[in-house]
């Protein structure tokens with residue numbers, strides 16, 4: 001079957017600096033792919049290219065087998081825009097500070113679906129409920145929310161569009177473990193019910209293990225290892241992956257032991 | 266070094282007061298790390314902000330906060346300035362929301378050192394580059410000329426850490442300082458913070474969602490729920506001896522690095538903020554062990570835990 005999303009030889013430079021050197025992967029329809037790796041190795045930049053926020057310097061992106069830039073008609077482009085949603089690493093900067101949470105979710109529904117105001121209101125509360133937000137938060141603005149609350153708003157907003165591919169960039173990092181568990185279960189439920197696919201960018205290897213089957217490891221702008229998530233975590237091959245695996249805090253962990261080399265680009 | 270007693274914080278939201286911290290007490294000694302974990306919205310960031318006197322406008326703060334014996338809440342403007350310059354530094358949870366996007370990283374890092382310590386630009390920049398190298402950013406000279414949007418999440422977070430270390434603080438308020446870092450870099454950064462504690466006696470308030478990390482880095486841990494600390498325990502005891510049902514729930518919700526389950530165990534229901542909490546024990550609506558007494562009266566904080574049933578359950 002054609003992968004729902006495929007990256008082929010992606011490269012991105014800013015000025016003379018290489019942010020992404022060479023990234024390829026394929027995401028199966030209904031699949032879930034983890035991207036882990038060094039801070040500054042190009043994970044967010046890769047995701048931004050996938051959703052069309054950055055133009056690749058080289059390489060191409062296929063959505064359902066078709067190159068992204070080839071979507072000519074407006075309707076088709078809009079369909080694409082709805083089809084790939086991203087939850088950003090920094091929820092605050094991606095939310096409009098003047099807009100209430102409810103109107104932010106409502107807007108997404110209005111843009112994408114022919115629904116009446118009542119239908120939208122009902123769907124807004126349903127979405128809020130899914131991620132554990134209550135009515136008070138819906139009426140508030142992003143400024144009055146804690147870090148984890150903002151992150152949940154961002155997840156609800158992305159789900160509102162009913163995407164085919166959901167890219168989560170460190171989207172569960174700011175959540176405490178009990179809410180995180182609820183959100184991870186929710187993501188699993190949605191995947192069971194629909195054919196949605198996920199790309200999960202995360203520094204939390206246990207979270208990656210829990211909700212992805214395949215993973216790629218990025219280091220200095222390139223994919224250095226890829227394969228089944230369990231295999232990568234249990235039998236890491238690349239030297240960087242091994243160091244990553246050895247740095248996870250746990251019993252007997254000594255900070256500063258697994259020394260990293262400097263950032264990429 | 267830091268002593269907090271019966272801290273209570275109320276914020277104004279659209280005119281109405283809202284309690285977000287409700288009776289929180291703890292102490293942190295020199296060289297000690299105190300971890301604060303707990304539910305989203307439970308008031309962890311507000312606790313740190315109260316200590317730095319950086320609460321949102323209109324906030325009311327009562328109780329006692331003493332830094333090296335000084336009453337922080339009673340500091341006059343010039344004393345408060347010195348306190349922020351000499352004594353305490355904060356690493357904010359959301360670096361992108363707390364940094365000015367139009368100024369360069371270099372200006373951000375060196376400004377305080379130049380205005381408060383009369384450092385020359387060159388000198389301040391050298392110090393900044395050295396600190397960036399310590400947190401794993403090798404090309405600091407180039408980074409100083411960049412703007413925040415040109416940095417990845419983890420790079421920016423490390424810039425914030427470097428900035429907090431520019432002034433040689435005695436108390437570090439670190440609000441989820443490593444969530445945007447890969448575990449290898451995290452390990453390196455925690456190594457530096459540990460060294461500061463061991464060699465310079467820096468005290469640290471460490472807010473995190475990562476229970477394993479809290480256990481490995483901190484001496485003691487406070488677990489917050491709906492604006493109060495419901496349990497304090499020594500880090501060694503986190504796994505074996507957690508007594509509060511909420512702490513136990515947190516420990517079992519965590520996904521595992523070596524196995525997957527179809528569904529993660531969760532604490533049912535939604536997290537609450539202090540002002541939404543019902544009378545009685547704030548955790549009662551979500552607790553598996555709830556009895557009538559829990560809904561009627563709020564338990565006192567006794568012997569490290571705030572739970573009516575702790576005697577029977579642990």
Ligand SMILES: Nc1ncnc2c1ncn2[C@@H]1O[C@H](COP(=O)(O)OP(=O)(O)OP(=O)(O)O)[C@@H](O)[C@H]1O
Pocket residue numbers: 014018019020038039040041042043044045046089264265414415416417418419420445446447
């Ligand atoms: N708009 C930009 N202009 C210049 N450089 C940029 C820009 N965006 C990203 N970079 C650089 O590209 C590199 C990769 O950044 P990216 O945000 O993709 O990393 P990341 O893997 O997501 O890291 P993290 O885990 O820290 O979030 C970094 O060196 C970053 O400074």
Ligand SMILES: Nc1ncnc2c1ncn2[C@@H]1O[C@H](COP(=O)(O)OP(=O)(O)OP(=O)(O)O)[C@@H](O)[C@H]1O
Pocket residue numbers: 143144145146147148149174176276277278285303304305306307308309310311312321358538539
């Ligand atoms: N500027 C503000 N005005 C009004 N209420 C606020 C403001 N900032 C935070 N709050 C509320 O105060 C409560 C405590 O927030 P705080 O940021 O301390 O939570 P937290 O424990 O740090 O959570 P998280 O883990 O999600 O960061 C929350 O209910 C939040 O909605």
Ligand SMILES: [Mg+2]
Pocket residue numbers: 043044045089169417418419
């Ligand atoms: Mg990133």
Ligand SMILES: [Mg+2]
Pocket residue numbers: 146147148309310311358440
């Ligand atoms: Mg917080």
